[in-house]
Structure formats: C-alpha cells, structure tokens
Amino acid sequence: MQANFFVRKRRNSLMYYALLILITVVAITITEYNVVKGFTSIPKAAEWAFQNFYPNAKALNKLPAIAESLVETVLVSIAATTVASVFALLFAILGSNTTGVGGVASWISRSIATLFRNIDVAAWSMILLFSFGQNVMTGYFALFFGSFGFMTRAFIESIDEVSSSSVEALRATGAPYFSIIFQSVIPSSMPQLLSWILFMVETNIRQATLIGILTGTGIGFLFSLYYKSLNYSSASLVVIVIVVAIMLIEVVSNYVRRVIL
Numbered sequence: 001m002q003a004n005f006f007v008r009k010r011r012n013s014l015m016y017y018a019l020l021i022l023i024t025v026v027a028i029t030i031t032e033y034n035v036v037k038g039f040t041s042i043p044k045a046a047e048w049a050f051q052n053f054y055p056n057a058k059a060l061n062k063l064p065a066i067a068e069s070l071v072e073t074v075l076v077s078i079a080a081t082t083v084a085s086v087f088a089l090l091f092a093i094l095g096s097n098t099t100g101v102g103g104v105a106s107w108i109s110r111s112i113a114t115l116f117r118n119i120d121v122a123a124w125s126m127i128l129l130f131s132f133g134q135n136v137m138t139g140y141f142a143l144f145f146g147s148f149g150f151m152t153r154a155f156i157e158s159i160d161e162v163s164s165s166s167v168e169a170l171r172a173t174g175a176p177y178f179s180i181i182f183q184s185v186i187p188s189s190m191p192q193l194l195s196w197i198l199f200m201v202e203t204n205i206r207q208a209t210l211i212g213i214l215t216g217t218g219i220g221f222l223f224s225l226y227y228k229s230l231n232y233s234s235a236s237l238v239v240i241v242i243v244v245a246i247m248l249i250e251v252v253s254n255y256v257r258r259v260i261l
Helices: 002-031 035-040 042-052 063-095 103-117 121-132 136-162 164-172 177-215 218-228 232-260
Strands: none
Touching: 035 042, 063 103, 063 136, 063 177, 063 218, 063 232, 103 136, 121 136, 121 177, 136 177, 177 218, 177 232, 218 232
C-alpha cells in the first residue's frame, strides 16, 4: 500500500515536471525567445554595468535630493500600510469564521478583500492615474488598496488560527460580542497582526519605487528621470540608496518581530 503511494506520487511529480517543460517550450516558441543568446548576453550586460552603472563624484551631489525623495517614499508607504491595516482589521473581524457575524456581511467582507488583493498595485496606479493624475495621492491610494486586500486576508487567517479556542470559552460564559473582540481576539492576535503589518511596510517600500515611476513621484520618479536622461551614475546611486534603505528597514522590522513574538 505504501509502495503504491510513493509510485503514484512519483508519477504525479513526473507528469507535473513534464507539463511544466512543455509549457516552457511552447512559451519560448511563441515569443521567439533565443535562450542561447539570452544567457550569452549576461556577461556583456555585467560588463556594461561595471563600466557605466556606478555612482561618481557628480552623482553624490544629488544625494540630498535622493534622500528627500526616499523619505517621502518611505513615509507614504508607512502611512498607506498603517491606515489600510485599520480597515483590514475591521473587515477581517467581519469576515472571520471565528468572530464574523456570518451571512451576507462575512461574504461581502471576504469578496471585497479578494477583489482588492487580486489587483496588483501597478494596476491600481494606472487605474487611479485617470482620477488623481501624477501625484503622491495616486501612489498612496494604490498602496492603500493593495495593502488592504492582502492584510484583510492575512488578518482573517491569523484571527481564525489564534483566537478560536478563547472565543469559544468566552461565548460559553455569555460574554458580549465586543468584549470578546477587544479582550480576546485583538490581544491574542496582535503579535501576528503586527508581524503582517511590518511585512507589508517592507513590501510597500519596494513597490513604491515602481509606483513612483508610473505616477511621477518619489524616488521611483528620480530613478526614471536619471535613467531616461542617460545619467547612469545618478541612477545607480538611487538603486544603492533604495537597497540600503530596505536592508535597514528589514533589520528594524526583524528586531521588532523578535520583541513582540
């Protein structure tokens, strides 16, 4: 019986890999992608980067402007994440199997979260450009909507995983609904919720760079401006600043996680 299970599992794995290879070959054929040329061009691309894509003394003069745009990008990302987390928590409480009121309200909450989660922030940026134009508000709302959808789903899973036993115990004692929420659900789920919020802040700072290119704001706009004007030295400095900032934020985020978890 066990031998048949492993044989069946191995056969399914082989079928999966065969299907994956077939899809890859079909995609390469349709797009006319030259695999050999693609791999052989990597050394030339690396050589060009070493020769052109590095900061020089002239680029360092633009560091104050780059730092100012970085601060704007970070603040917008944090603001969008924190505000979205508040709305996500409300929708998660309504949509959770543990705390939800059930019926239409839970279905609406989960459906809205699914809709917002499955639309990428880049798509939100392009949609919102028609309403707000190229400004900070476009980037803010794009990050807000994307964060709201993702965190609502994550919060629902966290609440269902952590709070089910304590909620059942309080219900058995006849505790009112809001007492269960504020005395059991939120306190017991808070470490996981904060962890998801910190993860979303890190993610949004990365995504804000791409959004800035689309909306003409923040550090993404500076990178696009320098790169399109062939100022590769300044563009490389922007990349370095972004990488350093993300690494520092990740260090702080990991420290906070160790404290709260």
